[in-house]
Amino acid sequence: MNGRPISGTSAGGRPARGPWRAGRALPALLLGTLLLVTACGGSGGGSGDKAEQGAAKEAESTASQAVVTVSPKDGAESVATSDALKVTADKGRLTSVTVKDAKGNEVPGRIAAGGAGWQPLQHLPAATRFKVHAVAKDAKGRESAKDTSFTTLVPKNTFVGQYTPEDGATVGVGMPVSIHFTRGITHPADVEDAIKVTADPAVPVEGHWFGNDRLDIRPEKYWAAGTKVTVKLNLDGVEGRPGVYGKQTRTVKFTVGRSMVSTVDADKHTMKVVKDGKLIRTIPISAGAPATTTYNGQMVISEKYAVTRMNGATVGFGGEYDIKDVPHAMRLSDSGTFVHGNYWAGTSTFGAANTSHGCVGLHDVRGGWSKETPAAWYYNRSIVGDVVIVKNSHDRTIQPDNGLNGWNMSWADWKK
Numbered sequence: 001m002n003g004r005p006i007s008g009t010s011a012g013g014r015p016a017r018g019p020w021r022a023g024r025a026l027p028a029l030l031l032g033t034l035l036l037v038t039a040c041g042g043s044g045g046g047s048g049d050k051a052e053q054g055a056a057k058e059a060e061s062t063a064s065q066a067v068v069t070v071s072p073k074d075g076a077e078s079v080a081t082s083d084a085l086k087v088t089a090d091k092g093r094l095t096s097v098t099v100k101d102a103k104g105n106e107v108p109g110r111i112a113a114g115g116a117g118w119q120p121l122q123h124l125p126a127a128t129r130f131k132v133h134a135v136a137k138d139a140k141g142r143e144s145a146k147d148t149s150f151t152t153l154v155p156k157n158t159f160v161g162q163y164t165p166e167d168g169a170t171v172g173v174g175m176p177v178s179i180h181f182t183r184g185i186t187h188p189a190d191v192e193d194a195i196k197v198t199a200d201p202a203v204p205v206e207g208h209w210f211g212n213d214r215l216d217i218r219p220e221k222y223w224a225a226g227t228k229v230t231v232k233l234n235l236d237g238v239e240g241r242p243g244v245y246g247k248q249t250r251t252v253k254f255t256v257g258r259s260m261v262s263t264v265d266a267d268k269h270t271m272k273v274v275k276d277g278k279l280i281r282t283i284p285i286s287a288g289a290p291a292t293t294t295y296n297g298q299m300v301i302s303e304k305y306a307v308t309r310m311n312g313a314t315v316g317f318g319g320e321y322d323i324k325d326v327p328h329a330m331r332l333s334d335s336g337t338f339v340h341g342n343y344w345a346g347t348s349t350f351g352a353a354n355t356s357h358g359c360v361g362l363h364d365v366r367g368g369w370s371k372e373t374p375a376a377w378y379y380n381r382s383i384v385g386d387v388v389i390v391k392n393s394h395d396r397t398i399q400p401d402n403g404l405n406g407w408n409m410s411w412a413d414w415k416k
Helices: 022-040 048-061 186-192 374-381 411-415
Strands: 069-070 076-079 085-091 093-101 110-113 115-120 129-137 144-152 157-159 161-164 179-180 195-200 205-210 214-219 230-236 239-241 244-246 249-256 261-265 271-277 278-284 297-300 303-311 323-333 338-342 360-365 388-390
Touching: 048 205, 069 144, 069 205, 085 129, 085 360, 144 205, 161 230, 161 323, 179 230, 186 214, 186 239, 195 214, 214 374, 239 411, 271 374, 278 360, 278 374, 323 374, 338 374, 360 374
Parallel strands: 076 144, 157 244, 261 388, 338 360
Antiparallel strands: 069 085, 085 115, 093 129, 110 115, 129 144, 161 179, 179 214, 195 230, 205 214, 230 249, 239 244, 261 271, 271 278, 297 388, 303 323, 323 338
């Protein structure tokens, strides 16, 4: 023995290079290290990742469980314009519903809380084809959609609303929106819901029905000067009475001009004219005679005529008068009350005596040619919608539906 070590370590502690076992041990150690890194690094496709990938693939390949139902059925015709259109979702919730006509006009609607259903917020127009696109999601977020179409009924009997004032008009502060329907209405709430009146500056308005064929709409007090009013008639498809449907869609806009309110005192035989809160003139007048007194109350000028015919036979006075050329006439009631020029009475009558058949007379000339007479002055400064108040007449207050005179009702009664 020469004393050389027989282990795998050379003198000085360094590994021996010669023996074969030392040369095979190093690769095994490296292999184990690589396996350890692969298993802990997360990139080797472990069992957890495979489960997640499998679930994702299953979700992608499985159809949504949400079921969308549209009523009426696809392709339906003669569909009712109210209470027929509904969209629901089962095993899921609605996320969007779009209903449009052929022109792209969308029907406003609302998805119920929780997404179980959708309904339109208004009636549908008649004789119109609609397309429905509805989307729902199930509990896993998978979408299901449905597309259908249907056509609403073609009505055999229809009605429209004849309205005042006209589109683009400038009116006085007392002008209500007044709508006369061509057929008697037995479903007034549905018709009223289809008519929207808004004002700028904003003010609350309410409607009141006179009989079953007239709806007037106004604020509590006279309009403020300068107010801009918009009336939207969305009557197309509204069932106003069984089997009778509206056929009108119209937007009407008018402007309230300056304020002018005139007060007639029948006892004093005067009319005070107040414009924008200031008295601008006191005019001598002749009101109704003791046997044919003038109505009291707040009245609104509804029509103006430079010259008109007044025949007593048309308002219950037989042949007592028939004047073919009454100048500067402004209507206050449907029953024949006017403020008008009077050329047949002497000048001294005005401011001293009541001699008419119920009208308010102002001095004028025959033919109304003069611009200087009180009647001409008043006529040229008045507009439809101005207010004329009559007081101290020995008569009753005019009925609210006799002309545009709903101001003679209390606000509480108006809203009933």
